[in-house]
Amino acid sequence: GDFPSRVEARRRVSGGSRVARSRMDGGMKRSYSRSDEEGLAMPQPKAAPLHERANERFSTHHRRSSSVGTNGGSFAGLMAYQAPRRLAMWSALVLAACVLGLIARAALVTGAEYVQTGGVDAREDVLCDGLPPFVVVVDAGSTGCRAHAFRVSPGASASAFTLEPAGARVKLETPLASLAGKSADEVADAIGPMLDEIATRVPSADIADTPVYVWATAGARALSDAQQSQLWSVVTQAVRKRTDFFLPAPGSKSEANHFRTIAGAEEGYFAWLAANYVVGVDMTRVGSDDAPLETETVGALDVGGGSAQFVALMASEMETEKRIAVASLDALAESVYVRSYLGVGAAHAELRARKEAASKAKANGLSEASFACGFKGHKQETDGVALTGSGEYDACVELISRLTARKLEEDGETVSPFTLAAPAAALGVESGRAFLGMSLLFHVTNFLHVAFPGALPTFPKPSLRDVRDAGRKACGAEWSKLLRDVDGVDANTPVDRLPGRCFDAALLVALLGDGGGFGFAEDERRVEFVDDVDGRNVEWTMGAAMSLAHRAAAEAAGKETTLECGVSASKKTRVVRPRGSKTTRVVRKSVGVVAALGAMCALIAALAGAVEADKMWR
Numbered sequence: 001g002d003f004p005s006r007v008e009a010r011r012r013v014s015g016g017s018r019v020a021r022s023r024m025d026g027g028m029k030r031s032y033s034r035s036d037e038e039g040l041a042m043p044q045p046k047a048a049p050l051h052e053r054a055n056e057r058f059s060t061h062h063r064r065s066s067s068v069g070t071n072g073g074s075f076a077g078l079m080a081y082q083a084p085r086r087l088a089m090w091s092a093l094v095l096a097a098c099v100l101g102l103i104a105r106a107a108l109v110t111g112a113e114y115v116q117t118g119g120v121d122a123r124e125d126v127l128c129d130g131l132p133p134f135v136v137v138v139d140a141g142s143t144g145c146r147a148h149a150f151r152v153s154p155g156a157s158a159s160a161f162t163l164e165p166a167g168a169r170v171k172l173e174t175p176l177a178s179l180a181g182k183s184a185d186e187v188a189d190a191i192g193p194m195l196d197e198i199a200t201r202v203p204s205a206d207i208a209d210t211p212v213y214v215w216a217t218a219g220a221r222a223l224s225d226a227q228q229s230q231l232w233s234v235v236t237q238a239v240r241k242r243t244d245f246f247l248p249a250p251g252s253k254s255e256a257n258h259f260r261t262i263a264g265a266e267e268g269y270f271a272w273l274a275a276n277y278v279v280g281v282d283m284t285r286v287g288s289d290d291a292p293l294e295t296e297t298v299g300a301l302d303v304g305g306g307s308a309q310f311v312a313l314m315a316s317e318m319e320t321e322k323r324i325a326v327a328s329l330d331a332l333a334e335s336v337y338v339r340s341y342l343g344v345g346a347a348h349a350e351l352r353a354r355k356e357a358a359s360k361a362k363a364n365g366l367s368e369a370s371f372a373c374g375f376k377g378h379k380q381e382t383d384g385v386a387l388t389g390s391g392e393y394d395a396c397v398e399l400i401s402r403l404t405a406r407k408l409e410e411d412g413e414t415v416s417p418f419t420l421a422a423p424a425a426a427l428g429v430e431s432g433r434a435f436l437g438m439s440l441l442f443h444v445t446n447f448l449h450v451a452f453p454g455a456l457p458t459f460p461k462p463s464l465r466d467v468r469d470a471g472r473k474a475c476g477a478e479w480s481k482l483l484r485d486v487d488g489v490d491a492n493t494p495v496d497r498l499p500g501r502c503f504d505a506a507l508l509v510a511l512l513g514d515g516g517g518f519g520f521a522e523d524e525r526r527v528e529f530v531d532d533v534d535g536r537n538v539e540w541t542m543g544a545a546m547s548l549a550h551r552a553a554a555e556a557a558g559k560e561t562t563l564e565c566g567v568s569a570s571k572k573t574r575v576v577r578p579r580g581s582k583t584t585r586v587v588r589k590s591v592g593v594v595a596a597l598g599a600m601c602a603l604i605a606a607l608a609g610a611v612e613a614d615k616m617w618r
Contacts, residue, residue, distance in 0.1 A: 312435070376477065
């Protein structure tokens, strides 16, 4: 069985070759003669199978220390000797595969929730659960988007609450309507940064219970029904993909309320609620015993890029000590005089005025013409005609009034002359009702006050005569000098809007005055132009958030509301919602892919080890 005896046997077969042996360093050095090599070159017996050779080696090596006495048991001993190491190795590989698999799942599937479908669930509309901690409203206007977050704090009673802005609004210069026809990914990339930023205004623990509403105004109203449907479909996908805010079940009736184009009357009414709330008329108390007095309310004037609104409670229905006697803010909307005029906002009206000037020039065979509503010397091409501003303020006011009357006639107004005039009861001349002028009305008066010191000393409550005088001074300024001295002075006048401020100043007088506008007299000072009151923005989004929270509070108090709450037979569907910014999602996806590949490799290695062990057994 040992090596020397086998060599001796070979020596005898080969004719007695000499074998020299010598021991060195505890080992054995062997040298062979040529006859030895010839003997070794002879055909050798067939090699024994792997497991028999392993048994022989293992048995020889462990004969003295092992109790296993047979060749059959020797291989079992070998496997018993190696099993713990192999088991540890396989366990480590399987564990690594499981860990990497969990990492891959967490990275690639970043959020899932079970939502109710096939019926009405209490969580289908978060307002059914009572007051939400915050409400996020995005104003998707015709000149850009503004995201607002509002903190909702419960009051002493179930139906009482307060509403405050949660940090500054977030601006996006891209109008939502301009994204019509884009894909969900393109829309997500466009509005994503705004959504990411507004989310920082809400504590992470409250994100899942904070509803978000993206409501569009005049810009989207100008789109066709098909265009609006496509736009809201991709916007819904983009917001679900980008945010963790609460949203109801996909395709539900409640979801449609989170993404929609609001009517002009709604926009005006919400602006009116906000205007009253910020001046101290607590409209959240409507429906309670201590509702505000009717005579406390103020009127609201809101002009944007696409539309203009006039809102006021009718004075003829007022009594000195009479409280607002309606059950909800939804019901109050029916008692308020609200008028919204699409197409008379700054952006739409200026474009119409420029096209009018270009059309006249073309009719006379001209490629150049003057434009009364532009700063003196400012040049801009419209429909192939180079229009140069002449700064004729009064002529611009007359042009806007004429085009506004034509627009009203085109829109189906039946009473001539076609004006925006509000009824005396809504104007409240006798009662001396105060009004707040918001949005563009504030921006242009603030511009005249800041850019031309001393031109509007009565700001923020100038008369229309004061605005007219300041407008004449501004429009008469040379464009080159204006660009050098005024650009950047007013934070609310970006460089791309600066050329239009002459037009805006004329638009204000045309819309508010009694020569075709709402009907305010030249010397009245009942309109205060404001952007915020005590740090609170006066924008329709606050009124919208108030209206939503008011429904939730009424529902919590057991009052009748327009909400559809309750539970019916339904099933739950798992909805996966990718979250985070685009960069975060790319990094997360990369980590997930790498982890998945690592898990596969670990499983393959473990399987290969198991197969090899199986071969050894066989």
